[in-house]
Amino acid sequence: MAVTNKMFSSRTIAFTLAFLFVVIACVPVGVRADEWRLPKKEKYFSPNKKYHLEVTPKKLESQLKYFEDKVDNKKSAGAVHGLKENWAKGAFFARSSDGSYSRKSQFLLVNEVSPVSAIVSNDGKYFVTFDNWHSMGYGDDVVVIYRSDGSVIKKFSLEDLLTEGDIETLPHSVSSIEWGGDHYINDSDGLLVLKIVSNGKAPWESGAQFHELKIEMATGRALEPKRDLFPQPRVFTRVEAAITNDSDEVSPDKPVCPTTNDTFDAAGASRVSSEQLVANVRERPLPPYPPIAKAAHAEGTIIVEVIISTTGDVVCARSLTGNPLLRAAATSSLLKWKFEPFEVAGQRGKVVGTIAINFKFPDKDKNPTSSRN
Numbered sequence: 001m002a003v004t005n006k007m008f009s010s011r012t013i014a015f016t017l018a019f020l021f022v023v024i025a026c027v028p029v030g031v032r033a034d035e036w037r038l039p040k041k042e043k044y045f046s047p048n049k050k051y052h053l054e055v056t057p058k059k060l061e062s063q064l065k066y067f068e069d070k071v072d073n074k075k076s077a078g079a080v081h082g083l084k085e086n087w088a089k090g091a092f093f094a095r096s097s098d099g100s101y102s103r104k105s106q107f108l109l110v111n112e113v114s115p116v117s118a119i120v121s122n123d124g125k126y127f128v129t130f131d132n133w134h135s136m137g138y139g140d141d142v143v144v145i146y147r148s149d150g151s152v153i154k155k156f157s158l159e160d161l162l163t164e165g166d167i168e169t170l171p172h173s174v175s176s177i178e179w180g181g182d183h184y185i186n187d188s189d190g191l192l193v194l195k196i197v198s199n200g201k202a203p204w205e206s207g208a209q210f211h212e213l214k215i216e217m218a219t220g221r222a223l224e225p226k227r228d229l230f231p232q233p234r235v236f237t238r239v240e241a242a243i244t245n246d247s248d249e250v251s252p253d254k255p256v257c258p259t260t261n262d263t264f265d266a267a268g269a270s271r272v273s274s275e276q277l278v279a280n281v282r283e284r285p286l287p288p289y290p291p292i293a294k295a296a297h298a299e300g301t302i303i304v305e306v307i308i309s310t311t312g313d314v315v316c317a318r319s320l321t322g323n324p325l326l327r328a329a330a331t332s333s334l335l336k337w338k339f340e341p342f343e344v345a346g347q348r349g350k351v352v353g354t355i356a357i358n359f360k361f362p363d364k365d366k367n368p369t370s371s372r373n
Contacts, residue, residue, distance in 0.1 A: 107150025137177025154220025
């Protein structure tokens with residue numbers, strides 16, 4: 001199932017995290033992506049050690065208090081009371097000739113509690129923070145590029161950088177998306193290089209492979225367009241010959257969607273070919289690949305019969321053929337399609353016809369790290 005920031009409400013996510021925190025806190029073995037220990041002050045040095053960023057996290061009463069407040073939509077969730085500007089803070093330092101470091105600037109960070117990690121450029125002009133405490137891969141601040149004075153150049157969500165299909169291929173843990181490896185800054189070219197997991201393994205696992213996505217530091221401009229980068233199950237439409245059924249019974253009742261393969265109640269609907277249906281499509285959201293079907297490597301074409309109203313809305317859809325693991329996803333998707341109204345005998349009319357949805361995995365012989373347009 002494609003993962004986006006809008007998939008769940010913040011209340012649902014917070015409630016889930018609060019529950020999972022209680023569960024995981026009772027388990028002696030920690031999960032790497034979901035170690036919700038209270039964040040601590042951290043220093044991040046440039047490779048040449050001339051500069052460093054010091055991150056001071058928001059002070060929390062406890063992890064559980066933070067999640068409880070998130071569930072209740074309280075302002076400044078989990079914060080220790082009585083502190084001014086209780087938010088994640090940064091300070092930028094430069095090394096002096098005597099080897100000591102002096103503070104050049106201090107500022108609030110975009111992250112509420114704390115980023116998970118950060119890197120600093122060798123020339124001291126930029127730094128970049130990654131992810132959020134307790135929830136890697138989510139939010140609009142998964143990657144934030146700053147100038148050394150704390151001003152923000154650009155912030156990114158994963159959806160800004162990757163397609164939904166590519167995000168789906170990334171390893172997911174209880175509350176995080178394990179998307180990145182050892183990112184770095186190419187000082188000579190002024191580029192941020194993001195190392196994004198490309199073969200579904202967690203970044204620290206043996207055999208993990210990465211795609212390097214480059215972003216111009218000064219402008220925050222990605223040097224390659226967003227497109228599918230990694231092999232993934234595909235879903236696409238295909239024109240099929242219309243399937244007719246001479247035994248269709250005509251009923252004066254309002255159209256309904258039968259749960260069995262009984263005939264449609266398509267009273268007053270004119271049957272049109274699949275070619276005509278596809279030609280009139282205005283919006284066609286494609287279904288996510290069902291997780292159970294992915295696990296079973298189920299593929300194939302689902303033929304779906306639809307009834308379309310005089311306004312171009314799909315009022316009913318039923319699958320006629322295809323793998324049972326894929327049928328529900330195909331019919332649910334087609335119920336969201338929109339069509340230009342059809343003309344029947346010179347006026348808008350209700351129509352019935354079939355459309356094919358094809359579910360397919362990538363070519364297993366292809367290199368899993370190769371890009372695909």
